[in-house]
Amino acid sequence: MAYVIEMLDITKTFPGIKANDKVTLQVEQGSIHALLGENGAGKSTLMSILFGLYSPDSGSIKVRGKDVRITNPNIANALGIGMVHQHFKLVHNFTVTENIILGLEPKSGLVIDRKKAAARVREISELYGLKVDPEAKIEDISVGMQQRVEILKMLYRDAEILIFDEPTAVLTPQEIHELMGIMRRLVKEGKTILLITHKLKEIKEAADYCTVLRRGRLIGTVPVAETTEQQMAEMMVGREVSFHVEKAPANPGPTLLTIEHINVRNAKGLLGVKDLSLEVRAGEILGICGIDGNGQTELIRAITGLATVESGKILNKGKDITSLPIKERTGLGLGHIPEDRHKHGLILDFRLDENFVVHSFDHAPFSHAGILDFKAIRSNADRLIAEFDVRCGQGGATPVRSMSGGNQQKAIVAREIDQSPDVLIVAQPTRGLDVGAIEYIHRRLVAERDKGKGILLISLELDEILDVSDRIAVIYGGEIVGMVNAAETNENELGLMMAGSVRKVS
């Protein structure tokens, strides 16, 4: 068997964590090879080593049978290894061609030969069916197109081995489908593809082999055709997977949150949410599923007050909160566990006890007449730390930045649940967390439901939505295209609605 890449016994340690522990990866020429693992399993570290961004503590790398030392990306490029980054590395105000030729510009004399460059880009683009306009500016083209520019950058450099880092996270189903086609075409032309992902379905659809990592260790490499999704999932998680959350049937009460025909503009000024209506009742979890970028962010921002609503109404327990400031919404019992915990959920440079009171520092018991009451703030922290099992080195005085992701998220959950809102907006609550923390947060959400709170759960993880929700709304293109009971639906049905091909509002 001809391995084009062999990474043998790779070990890489970061302070406090063994990111890769004697990992071996062998990739066959002309195959699509998936690298599967949870967040933090060591996939990205391994690929960064292959791409020359990190150097391994021990282990060796062979490319086409030859021992190599890849100490920087230039060497990787010279060996024909190219990386399509998850977060595109494109200069927004350069043209497609400029981005592609950057660093390897064709010249005539001292000047960049733009004609030659554009012709070459067009040529490669046509060869692989990428259909990219070489003269377009990056900021004017779609995300899917931008990804193709990333691919073109590699092909322009004659890359033979292409690493795709979580390539589908930002794509629409249509674009995912096209990407899979492009990948197959690349392989047909003799390229080799390494696909980093945690989505089993994509592996099943596209890959030939799958290597599974867990907590920095190699679990095994399997041929995809002979392995079920369930088996791969078990390898990934390390035990029989039952993401299933134990819960009694919901016992919904009166309606708490009512959204009536709202329209919200997104960052580009277009309507991100169109004429959307929803109701969340006491004692239920309403899940919202959809592909990233279909209006979820705008919806959350509108409900919580971070964005203004163009038209329509939002009611909390019958009171119109459509244009109230954030603070007053919080005061009326609306809690929010935000999508991005570092950007929105926490002030990382504050201490834990200060983070617990970011909503409530300006009134009793945490302050009196504008003066902070540190005693109350500290005892509040002690109570929450104990009640929610937040692990932190120095109690309330712990700098939040030094805490682990799971405990940071627990701190946010503790704060938002503790202020006892009737309605809790929960966005991506388990992104990047380990299984233990995920289970804890899911149980906690169900417990709050059972206490009679209304919970709106927005997640990109279909499994999470199916397991935790009582009812499920599907959002597509800023509209609710499906409304089903969790017990009466399945991934297939939801998937079709998420792609916009089926509508079902019961």
Next chain:
Amino acid sequence: MNTRSKLFVPLVAILLGFVLGAAILIATHRSPIDMFYAMLQSVSGKNLRADTFNPRYIGEFVVQSMPIMLTGLSVGFAFRTGLFNIGAEGQLMMGSIAAVGAGLWIQAPPVIHVILVLLAAMLAGGIWGAIPGYFKARFNVHEVVVTIMLNYVALFLNNWAIVEVFKSVDRIKTPPIPPTALLKSDLLAQLTNGSRLNWGFIPVLLSILVYWFIIEKTTFGFSLRAVGFNKDGAQYAGMKVNRNIVSSMVIAGAFAGLAGAVITVGTFSFGRALPAAEGYGFDGIAVALVGGNAAIGVFFSGLLFGMLKAAQPLMQSQGIPKEIASIIQASIVLFIAMKLGIEYLMKKLKPRKAVTEEVES
């Protein structure tokens, strides 16, 4: 960053700054010993070589420290909200203009007149600070460039006002401000053998207290710090980010404006036209950086840089070019800016101990 490195970095930077200054003196055949004697004399009033004592030096040392503590508070306060106020110089000049105006045009009994003068200066400085604050909040225009530009606008406004508004006869000085509006004190001057020491230290110390109280103890300070660390997070938590940015710049401007008054009705007793900015704003940046933007830190670093300024005439008289003081000051700021480098050095020097606790995500 823990408290130890908070103190460590400025101390190392100060040390390196003085070492570099001494090295430059030696390289140019001047004696660093003379420089240190001059510094000691400016702080203690004692000339260790001639064994004489003159309290005037102590008075002048305090006079030099007062305005830069205030501009230090100004820069530091804005820093705490994540803003870089290079405009303390201009806010100071606007404060100075207002102080002259309130001094010349208002008639009031002694203590009240001074208080009115100080308030007018704070108001003018605050308004001048509000401009970049508002532009930042409303249009997201970077405050650094705006404050630099406004420094020059304030300088020329000052020079115009001295001549055209306050009718300076010699085009340099305004007519004398009446004694009721001055911070001058015969008592303090006598105690310090005729120095320019004045009651200005009272508003300065009060300002340091107020700064500490606002930042550390109040809900307002809490939200300012939250905005400084993470704008998005603060907005999510329901804080009024834009309002905080503007208020922070207003207060920063008020501190600097007060400095203008302390100079104009304390150190001097008239408004002055200036050929160029006097650098109090840049001193304030140094003071705030070395003082870690904390009230007590600003106090001590204000004394440090006050000493450097006060020692300048003494150095010059001993044959040491007085500019060595600004070289040392600039080096200290540069070393503070190189914080990451110093921290790296610190880690290398320290025996490697459990690094593991730092990263565990």
Next chain:
Amino acid sequence: MSILLTMIPIALVYATPIVIAALGGLYSERSGIVNIALEGIMMVGAFTAAAVTAVLEPSTTWAAYYGIAAGIVAGMIFSLLHAFASVNLKADQVVSGTALNILAGGLTVYLCQIFFDQQRTNAFTTGLAKVSVPGLKGIPFLGPVLFMDVYSTTYAAILLVLLTWFVVYKTPFGLRMRSCGEHPQAAASMGINVLAMRYTGVIISGALAGLAGGAMVLTQDIQYTLGSIHGTGFIALACLIFGKWNPFGVLGAGLFFGFSQALSIYAKDIAFLQKVPLDFFYMLPYVLTVIALVVFSGKSVGPKAAGELYDAGKR
């Protein structure tokens, strides 16, 4: 009209150092490093140029050109400090620039005292000589204004504008430099050495600001003093912003600012400007820049990553 014609040469003299220093800022900021130390670098360049010229004048007629060359070198060396602090040590670029501005004032006057025993350099007698272009100076109207008795540094400034446009927009070097100022992680992923590129940008800015300082002191002064540069570096910064980080924009803004300074000299001869106090003319560039910043706000015109710490691991 005749006043206007006499004003143009003066305006050109004032505009020259502004434009050159602003071009320096352009290289630095396009590579991703904010350089508010232009003022300080100009001071160092001016001091060096004045000192070398004053010392060499008795022995060579080319003294001013040696002076300018020395000013360029001094500016490059001084700017290395900014590059080292902000590129290697990830210092806050504004703080580092501020430190350099303070340092320049102290260092130059300190050295004056060491070398010349006074707070300033010795005076030079001619400084930079004016040149005339034979033939072209005979053109009616334009000839005497643009081609007679003009400083060579003015022509240098215009050539530098053209050269900068060519380098920044036409060459691979320019494309790479701009990519470092817009999205350094993207540049690095394409094998471009971001650190080297930023060093280059800052050092070019040092060379140009040094040249600007030399040109200024040798055409507008008789010696270097603490006040020789009097904020021109900050006007250059304003000019860079006003010119939208574009070489021709810089030229236009620089001419405009130079003209407004010339106007302050001639205002007393122009009827409708007599009443306007001089200080208001001095203020003009600064006020206009603030207004420009507000008007441009929302449209991102400056290099996106300028001033940000470059973290290779950031995505």
